[in-house]
Amino acid sequence: MISGQQYIAGHWCGQTEEGIQSFDPAKSRALAYSFAEASAEQLHQVTSAAGMAFEQYRQLPAQQRADFLQRIAAELKACADELIPVVMAETALSRSRVEAELQRSCFQLSFLAAELVKLAPINDAALPERQPVAKAALQLRQVPLGPVLVFAASNFPLAFSVAGGDSAAALAAGCSVIVKAHSAHPATSELVARAIARAAEFCAMPAGVFNLIQARNYQSAEQLLLDPKIKAVAFTGSQQVGLHFARLLQQRAEPVPFYAELGSLNPVFVLPGYLDQQPERLAEMLVHSVSQSQGQLCTKPGLVLLPQGPALQKFLQKLRELVSAQQAGPLLSAKIAAGYSKTAEQFRQMAGVELLAEGVGEELGCDRRLRVFLTDSPVVVSQPSLMEEIFGPATVLVVCQDVTQMQMLATLFAGQLTSSFFAEPDELKQHKALIRQMELKAGRLIANMMPTGVEVSAAMQHGGPFPAATDSRVSAVGGNSLQRFLRPVCYQNMPDLD
Amino acid sequence: MISGQQYIAGHWCGQTEEGIQSFDPAKSRALAYSFAEASAEQLHQVTSAAGMAFEQYRQLPAQQRADFLQRIAAELKACADELIPVVMAETALSRSRVEAELQRSCFQLSFLAAELVKLAPINDAALPERQPVAKAALQLRQVPLGPVLVFAASNFPLAFSVAGGDSAAALAAGCSVIVKAHSAHPATSELVARAIARAAEFCAMPAGVFNLIQARNYQSAEQLLLDPKIKAVAFTGSQQVGLHFARLLQQRAEPVPFYAELGSLNPVFVLPGYLDQQPERLAEMLVHSVSQSQGQLCTKPGLVLLPQGPALQKFLQKLRELVSAQQAGPLLSAKIAAGYSKTAEQFRQMAGVELLAEGVGEELGCDRRLRVFLTDSPVVVSQPSLMEEIFGPATVLVVCQDVTQMQMLATLFAGQLTSSFFAEPDELKQHKALIRQMELKAGRLIANMMPTGVEVSAAMQHGGPFPAATDSRVSAVGGNSLQRFLRPVCYQNMPDLD
Known part of the structure; x- marks a missing residue:
């Protein structure tokens, strides 16, 4: 009743x-x-x-x-x-x-x-x-x-x-x-x-x-x-x-x-060795994480930093394949669906930003398609609104020259709930400075896992520097x-x- | 150098x-x-x-x-x-x-x-x-x-x-x-x-x-x-x-x-049994606590709630005796000395407030005398500025009809660093409601001790609800x-x- x-x-x-x-x-x-x-x-x-x-x-x-x-x-x-x-x-x-x-x-x-x-x-x-x-x-x-x-x-x-x-x-x-x-x-x-x-x-x-x-x-x-x-x-x-x-x-x-x-972008840093070794596995994990609950999770990976290199195309190819098989689905409310469409359209129109892939199906009512945008580090630096959260099934891939450029970009990040690092054994140690840097910007640091999925346990931290959380x-x-x-x-x- | x-x-x-x-x-x-x-x-x-x-x-x-x-x-x-x-x-x-x-x-x-x-x-x-x-x-x-x-x-x-x-x-x-x-x-x-x-x-x-x-x-x-x-x-x-x-x-x-x-008033509640039994001892402890470091401690007892009763006069008499033997002494700075004089003068001029006792000696330079004001609960209710901290060697005694009136007055208190209770054995249990009430208004609750003296240890709490502390x-x-x-x-x- x-x-x-x-x-x-x-x-x-x-x-x-x-x-x-x-x-x-x-x-x-x-x-x-x-x-x-x-x-x-x-x-x-x-x-x-x-x-x-x-x-x-x-x-x-x-x-x-x-x-x-x-x-x-x-x-x-x-x-x-x-x-x-x-x-x-x-x-x-x-x-x-x-x-x-x-x-x-x-x-x-x-x-x-x-x-x-x-x-x-x-x-x-x-x-x-x-x-x-x-x-x-x-x-x-x-x-x-x-x-x-x-x-x-x-x-x-x-x-x-x-x-x-x-x-x-x-x-x-x-x-x-x-x-x-x-x-x-x-x-x-x-x-x-x-x-x-x-x-x-x-x-x-x-x-x-x-x-x-x-x-x-x-x-x-x-x-x-x-x-x-x-x-x-x-x-x-x-x-x-x-x-x-x-x-x-x-x-x-x-x-x-x-x-x-x-809100949080939950940046994902992909280190060169990992991309070389597992480009397709990474694409699978990313699409699964971004599309989970129609992208309406606070820990959705909204920004993925990728290194230049021979494996990049393999990753992008696999991603296109997976994304274009995704069927449009309803968001939580008409207001959220409208907000998603508006931000996605703004991103699509930005100079230097490409709509790499999108899902299939009509965007009727509250239904919306998955979208993956592609850009590079200088574009993000010049257009900081690319670092605003899109609430819904979308993510932005940012190609960087190397890990140093990733670190430079990370200095511009606001506070985050999480930060993930995909790395081969020893790559984390090698790029320890990047992890120490994100330690000051995020509440949870994750190795080789997507940020979605928040364990309810004694050692969990869900929160982070402003504006991810106010405290x-x-x-x-x-x-x-x-x-x-x-x-x-x-x-x-x-x-x-x- | x-x-x-x-x-x-x-x-x-x-x-x-x-x-x-x-x-x-x-x-x-x-x-x-x-x-x-x-x-x-x-x-x-x-x-x-x-x-x-x-x-x-x-x-x-x-x-x-x-x-x-x-x-x-x-x-x-x-x-x-x-x-x-x-x-x-x-x-x-x-x-x-x-x-x-x-x-x-x-x-x-x-x-x-x-x-x-x-x-x-x-x-x-x-x-x-x-x-x-x-x-x-x-x-x-x-x-x-x-x-x-x-x-x-x-x-x-x-x-x-x-x-x-x-x-x-x-x-x-x-x-x-x-x-x-x-x-x-x-x-x-x-x-x-x-x-x-x-x-x-x-x-x-x-x-x-x-x-x-x-x-x-x-x-x-x-x-x-x-x-x-x-x-x-x-x-x-x-x-x-x-x-x-x-x-x-x-x-x-x-x-x-x-x-x-x-800042904090650090209210002291004197329960009837205690006042009956130890009026002179209480006066000694109070004068020592208020005059310590010339009253310039954040935990100085600034408001003392006393019950009516036969022992009250004995307490006030002893207090007058002790206070009038106190020699004026220098405060920390000319600004603090001037602020003390200003507030003390305001209190002295308030209707229903008596300057019960003061120390001796000239108030030259930064030197100031100890002062004890006396009033009753209805006066404090009608003049809430009596519940503002006087930084320096002064305190305000408030005579209450009974513990119920103390509790009524306590509802008006802002957040405090401390709250003290002077009580005979079993009086604390008997007036548990008062202590539970102050639990929501203070960071430290003290039985039969003055609030001055802050232990540096694991179980200490120095802080309290606003405005005693901002967090x-x-x-x-x-x-x-x-x-x-x-x-x-x-x-x-x-x-x-x-």
């Missing part, structure tokens, strides 16, 4: 209106679900509810919070049959992708449930006899920041949306959560929120520990961002909107952490994602109060 | 001018040292030098950086006889305080040297057989952010100045450092910089790993803050200047972490202070390159 309402303080409330319409991008037609735009009064209520719930939720034993996260995972699994078709209809993502994403979302919840019970205080023992002054016992614990506002991502309707990584990390930390649903998948959002609501009820969590807001108007987002009850904000989306929100947050009397992921010191995925919503408090000479 | 120059890229440079004059606040007269104001060209040079040095310094083995920090501590100890009289002359702090601060600065360097070699990567082993996809080996390491700009504090000429906690943490993290000396102790700053320079030479560190700038003009600070080579900023000082810098940093294309400590997730003191200048990078499937 999908009511089209807001979920505030443990209740579905408000009237269903024609405000936000669920849409099927594959068939380019409206789905039978509509959603009310949250009112200013509801937005006020939701931050109050999250504030009150936080006071109770933060004081629960860690194991109770962990049980709640585990229960959310169980509720999501239990409603998979109802959920998956709705996700597929609203996003045009394949069944296998949606199934994998659901599994990953459940794993994330379980993983963070395990991490949160592992959080242990740091203890410094008292030294009452120390001279010249005694040392008091100190205990350092982590306390949650407060109500967290999560902006769901369009491209991960489950894993970075209502019960995604940001919500899971905030709830694990002991924060209450308000999710602003993405208007590209409102029905998915409501179904997931209903699963969380069932888990909250089962675990007797305080009303308002989790809340869902459907809102398309920027004013709604702005009202939430400026509400002093909100103590941290997580956002995944476009650089334009993210920077707008960042500027808006500067108006707050009390600054709050803003964890935004704003490079934290990760949006993995064990450290929890730390975004905690701060340390030292208890000095303090007895146990529980 | 004090030259009055800038220290840039391993050289003392520029002409000595009459730009910045060293001053003795105890005697209210100029000292025989003058310092050149850094030129725009020098400010440009210094960020370039720090940028180049960073490239080399960050790649040194951890042990070499640790040896460098240890050597700085050794050089500081070795020049103590020359240094201490200069610090005393420029700050009017007592010999015992300056000696303790030097020892603490050296300990900080050694402590962080030990912490940095303990930084270990997190490893996730590869699972090549995992289904449906293999797991690659992941290693999470910490990389330094880049050149760090440190604004030295006036009130800790050693421990939060040129070789203080911020510089030590940044160097430990692998960052190069530019210190903007505080113009209240320029000669101290140069002597300490010379000790660091000797250590850098002895350890063959890259030129530019550490740099000292003497600058009084705000434009100089602003030029440094806006330089894109600067990747993090640490600041201890007034809220006014700190917030100005924060706004200025918003103009940068690439945002950088800004770690500012902007409550980190600490300016202790093991976590290092983390301010690091960010995580994940190495995926990457062989060891060293």
Whole structure:
């Protein structure tokens, strides 16, 4: 059952209106679900509810919070049959992708449930006899920041949306959560929120520990961002909107952490030895990575630096072959499809840029073809807009004279989520300076693998220098994602109060 | 030897001018040292030098950086006889305080040297057989952010100045450092910089790993803050200047972490049972804490909440006695002395505020008397400026009807570095709600001790919600202070390159 309402303080409330319409991008037609735009009064209520719930939720034993996260995972699994078709209809993502994403979302919840019970205080023992002054016992614990506002991502309707990584990390930390649903998948959002609501009820969590807001108007987002009850904000989306929100947050009397992921080129450096040895294998891996989920992944390789040399043509030939066999397919929304077409057209018209290859099929509705552009290093230097992300199934190949020219080009890169290096044994050591250079520009350095595929584990880092992320010191995925919503408090000479 | 120059890229440079004059606040007269104001060209040079040095310094083995920090501590100890009289002359702090601060600065360097070699990567082993996809080996390491700009504090000429906690943490993290000396102790700053320079030479560190700038003009600070080579900023000082810098940093294309400590009231809650039992002991501890270093400590107790009751008069009587025996003494600078007088006069004129007691002696030059103001909770509610920090030897006592009224008042508090509770056994448990409330407002919660005295250790937290600090997730003191200048990078499937 999908009511089209807001979920505030443990209740579905408000009237269903024609405000936000669920849409099927594959068939380019409206789905039978509509959603009310949250009112200013509801937005006020939701931050109050999250504030009150936080006071109770933060004081629960860690194991109770962990049980709640585990229960959310169980509720999501239990409603998979109802959920998956709705996700597929609203996003045009394949069944296998949606199934994998659901599994990953459940794993994330379980993983963070395990991490949160592992959080242990740091203890410094008292030294009452120390001279010249005694040392008091100190205990350092982590306390949650407060109500967290999560902006769901369009491209991960489950894993970075209502019960995604940001919500899971905030709830694990002991924060209450308000999710602003993405208007590209409102029905998915409501179904997931209903699963969380069932888990909250089962675990007797305080009303308002989790809340869902459907809102398309920027004013709604702005009202939430400026509400002093909100103590941290997580956002995944476009650089334009993210920077707008960042500027808006500067108006707050009390600054709050803003964890935004704003896009990344994920440059791939192909070293000469590797290209010589494996030109066709590289083409296969690249096409697979760029076309995965229709190129709508934050870690899609958007810029590939290739050395001149005899094997280059073999690589390009294989790439042409593979790309021209790719069928056009639907992007996540009409807006994303339009943005893709616009940027692809700009690239095609740039002097010195060739459309090396493209997929087949009509570009009707939200359907778009895969595109590979070819250019060289001097052209990129003179036209830096070639280093802007194309969101969708496209990548830019940049031919360089040699690795030195790659290094020169890399000095122009902004911050990145990832940087990959394809190299024969010993080539990485030989070009260590390039890797050390990218160490300062990326959050994850990868040898001989494409950047798509982000492991949920303790050693993962998903984030990077600006503008890949607004705070490079934290990760949006993995064990450290929890730390975004905690701060340390030292208890000095303090007895146990529980 | 004090030259009055800038220290840039391993050289003392520029002409000595009459730009910045060293001053003795105890005697209210100029000292025989003058310092050149850094030129725009020098400010440009210094960020370039720090940028180049960073490239080399960050790649040194951890042990070499640790040896460098240890050597700085050794050089500081070795020049103590020359240094201490200069610090005393420029700050009017007592010999015992300056000696303790030097020892603490050296300990900080050694402590962080030990912490940095303990930084270990997190490893996730590869699972090549995992289904449906293999797991690659992941290693999470910490990389330094880049050149760090440190604004030295006036009130800790050693421990939060040129070789203080911020510089030590940044160097430990692998960052190069530019210190903007505080113009209240320029000669101290140069002597300490010379000790660091000797250590850098002895350890063959890259030129530019550490740099000292003497600058009084705000434009100089602003030029440094806006330089894109600067990747993090640490600041201890007034809220006014700190917030100005924060706004200025918003103009940068690439945002950088800004770690500012902007002042704190450090509220002290006295619970009824404690006041009944130990009114005189409390008065002794309070006077000692408020008058320590002439009240010029960031953790000075600036607001004391006391319950009504029969013991209150006994406490006030003892306090009057102790305060009126305190002799006026010099503050750190004429500016600080003037600011103290201005705020103290404002407080004295407020309706409902009584000057309960003050010290003795003339307020000539930079000398100022200790002051204790007395008011009650309704007055503070109606005049929130009573909750602004007085920098200097003063505190405000607030009489409350009961602990419930204390809790009400506490809802109005901004973020604090510390919050202390004086309580009899079981009183803390009984008033657990008050402690849980302050958990959200302070970085350190203390039972039955005054807030002054900050331990340098693993479990310390020095920082707190805004405006006590601009980033409550980190600490300016202790093991976590290092983390301010690091960010995580994940190495995926990457062989060891060293």
